[in-house]
Amino acid sequence: EADIYQTPRYLVIGTGKKITLECSQTMGHDKMYWYQQDPGMELHLIHYSYGVNSTEKGDLSSESTVSRIRTEHFPLTLESARPSHTSQYLCASTQGTWDQETQYFGPGTRLLVL
Amino acid sequence: AQKITQTQPGMFVQEKEAVTLDCTYDTSDQSYGLFWYKQPSSGEMIFLIYQGSYDEQNATEGRYSLNFQKARKSANLVISASQLGDSAMYFCAISGTYKYIFGTGTRLKVLA
Numbered sequence: 001e002a003d004i005y006q007t008p009r010y011l012v013i014g015t016g017k018k019i020t021l022e023c024s025q026t027m028g029h030d031k032m033y034w035y036q037q038d039p040g041m042e043l044h045l046i047h048y049s050y051g052v053n054s055t056e057k058g059d060l061s062s063e064s065t066v067s068r069i070r071t072e073h074f075p076l077t078l079e080s081a082r083p084s085h086t087s088q089y090l091c092a093s094t095q096g097t098w099d100q101e102t103q104y105f106g107p108g109t110r111l112l113v114l
Numbered sequence: 115a116q117k118i119t120q121t122q123p124g125m126f127v128q129e130k131e132a133v134t135l136d137c138t139y140d141t142s143d144q145s146y147g148l149f150w151y152k153q154p155s156s157g158e159m160i161f162l163i164y165q166g167s168y169d170e171q172n173a174t175e176g177r178y179s180l181n182f183q184k185a186r187k188s189a190n191l192v193i194s195a196s197q198l199g200d201s202a203m204y205f206c207a208i209s210g211t212y213k214y215i216f217g218t219g220t221r222l223k224v225l226a
Contacts, residue, residue, distance in 0.1 A: 033214070040203060042218045043159075088157055094214075099145040100166060101209050105159035 003027060006091050006106035013081055014114050021076045021109045023091035031094040032074040033103065036060060036087050043090065049074055081113045116141045116210050118217035125222050127196045134181070135191040135220045137206035143167075146210040148189040150180065153203040153219070162204075165189060196224045 004025040013019055025032065030051045035043040045058030049068040063085070064078050074093075078085055089109045094101035117140040127133035139148065148165045165173045165180045173180045181190040193200055201224045206217040 040219070040221065043205070043216045045214070090157075090159060092159070098211060099143070099147050099209060100164070101147065101214070102149065102161055102164055103159075103207075103209075103214060104161060105151075108157045108159075110157065 004091060004093055004104055004106040006089075006109050008109060009107060010110050010112075012112045012114065015080075015082055017081050019078050019081055019111070021078075021089055021091075021111070023074045023076070023106055024072050025074075025093040025104075025106075026072060027093065027095065027104075028071060029093035029095055029104075030071065031101065032068070033092045033094070034058075034064075034066060034074070034076050035090040035092065036062065037090060037108075038087050047076065081111075083113045086111060086113050116143070116146075116208050116213055116215045118206050118208055118215050120206055120217035120220050122220045123218075125220055126225055127193075127222065128225050129198060130195055132192060132194045133196055133222065135193070135204050135206075135222065137189045137191065137217060139187050139189060139206075139208050141187075141208060141210050143210035146208055148180065148182065149207040149209065150178070150189075150191045151205045151207065151216075152200075153205065155202070159205070163191070193222075198224050198226060200224050 007022045034047040044060035046062040047066040091106040092103040119138045146167045150162045152160045179192045203219045
């Protein structure tokens with residue numbers, strides 16, 4: 001089982017602020033993912049990474065950016081937060097080959113932009 | 115392309131009874147994985163069970179079993195002896211070439 005951490009758990013911030021959501025995992029997983037999820041709704045993939053210095057945009061257009069300088073760390077940054085960014089952000093990492101990869105999730109960050 | 119369909123937005127079940135949550139999928143991959151996750155109101159996603167496309171036996175994990183019917187492209191989750199703590203959102207997912215797709219989820223409410 002993976003240990004994956006997200007900080008902060010909750011964030012209330014004003015419009016226009018720059019924020020970084022942190023995600024770290026201790027299992028050495030190569031693949032990491034960021035999802036955006038509104039309450040009770042489906043998950044939307046916004047970014048993923050298959051390893052260090054590898055990042056790709058997901059299916060949902062997002063104004064956020066990510067970086068992967070270290071295997072264990074996959075932060076997501078919003079340069080200028082807007083109320084439309086209010087959502088829950090879930091980070092995940094995976095173990096195994098692509099047809100067996102169980103995704104393990106962090107606890108999530110609930111973001112409210114005023 | 116891959117797709118997951120969960121047609122039950124919400125389900126009710128009486129405590130101690132069994133419940134089946136439906137999931138159908140579509141994929142062009144020969145090898146793929148099927149997963150179920152539970153999301154309580156606290157928001158975290160909890161992995162429940164995995165079924166490989168080449169596995170001939172249905173996966174089981176405690177009170178959870180996955181009813182895998184490959185020809186019908188269905189991967190239903192069966193929860194036996196429901197408990198109040200099973201009340202949550204349940205998501206079906208498929209993994210394949212470069213993609214991991216989730217369904218829209220089913221909200222399960224267990225009644226006392």
